[in-house]
Amino acid sequence: MLEARVKQASVLKKLLDAIKELVTDGNLDCTDEGIALQAMDNSHVALVSLKLAAEQFESYRCDRNMPLGVNLTSLTKILKCAKDNDVVTLKAADDADSLGLVFESPKEDRVGEYEMKLMDIDQEHLGIPDTQYDATITMSSAEFQRICRDLGALGESVKIEASKEGVRFSCEGEVGNGSVLLKQSAGRDAGGASGSGAKKPKRDPDEENEVAEGQEVDEEQEDEKPIVDEEGEDEQEDEEEEVKPKKRKSNGKAAAKPAKKGKTAAAADDSDVGVSIILEKQVSLTFSLKYLSNFAKSAPLAKEVSLNMSNDVPLLVQFEFEQGSLQFFLAPKISDE
Structure with missing residues (x-):
């Protein structure tokens, strides 16, 4: 049996908003360690890996490992019935064919109960190897989202170059060219x-x-001091x-x-996060702005995002938040030269 209690529905809403355009169906792998989801997009270009740690739930119980096949579009529709500050409880019995969702207001004066039919999804779980990346850039997630949006108006691809100078995002398109250079800063130290x-x-x-x-x-x-007589004292x-x-x-x-x-x-x-660059070797890779813009929709989850790059290796975009982590892997574009 599974019973997981999430303190605020807004967390689940933000997660689904971040991945629903990349992944339509997926298995929620429930174990005693937490809930995980791993799925690829239809083009097999991007991989999504979500992990929610058991200890970060308000209460968590999972008697045995069970995969719950869900349609993310349907799950999003049901979660819209909950207010952002509602407490959400996910329930599923062993060998169940439906997932129960209970929405409870903070004052416990309103309780909504819903059920969603589960799917049988035949999906392989990919092993993600530990990679030593040549460049790791940590920056504001809002700034990353802004760069993807601005350059997306110019072209379809963005070249990300990490060097001693900083990290440069450049784009060439039919409308014109554009680039943004972010230099190493000490925003977090200055904030302290x-x-x-x-x-x-x-x-x-x-x-x-x-x-x-x-x-x-x-x-x-x-x-x-004014001079007054005894009567005026x-x-x-x-x-x-x-x-x-x-x-x-x-x-x-x-x-x-x-x-x-x-x-x-x-x-x-x-609010000033700053830019941190750990550089082992200069890296220059080109990626699809369409996918990066989808990744950037996770900005409401975390203040920071880390971009991990190595030549000829998929890009790792990682968001760490209170309940767990959300990772996106994206294959680089192959140069025509």
Whole structure:
């Protein structure tokens, strides 16, 4: 029996959006280690490998190994019935011919139960050898998606060159030519430094002058004590009590302004992933932009993507996220020369 509980339906939705255009049918291989899916596209050019670790589920139980043949288009339609923050439970009995899906709201005040018919899919499981790649590029997944989209407007193929200069994406098409060069950066290191700096935000000079002037005025008011007779002492004390709370409020507002700026700066630095390049040997390969654009649809799953390249070896595009990993393998285009 299988019973797997996913904390948020949005995770499954993003996964299916990333692979549904490459793979239509596939086996969900359920074991005590988790759920895996491996399938090739119809052209046998790209390979998809998905792994969801058992310990990353809210609860997971799988009594024996079982393949669940599913149509990803049908599964996508059923998952649309769930809200993004719903808890999803996948259920399947031994030798079952259907997969049960239970959608439960966080407040447990709404429960939806659905069943999807399973398929008998005769599919070979390919062994993926461990490869020592000549170049490994780690970059922002959003930037990777943007590059694929922009160059896709020019042509059908992109040449990826990794060198000491950086990594260059270049495209030649009927419309024109274009290239994007990404150089090695320390975005993640800079983000850590800025995070500590956010605790002590800097004040603007104008704000410091305003605070200093306010303090001087307060001191002058304290020094200038009005001369009053004994009958007016009570009235004077009442007026001072009314003035003091107002001063405290104004000082509190002045101190709060720079704190907001510090938080904004820290959030901006966290979003800057940067580019990391590990280069053993210079690599230059050409790939189909159609497939890379499909791979880039996984960007909502993870902030980073790694491109692993070696000459005459399929490209490995890998997304690591909290629940597991999603890998795409793409064969390079053979040069006509």
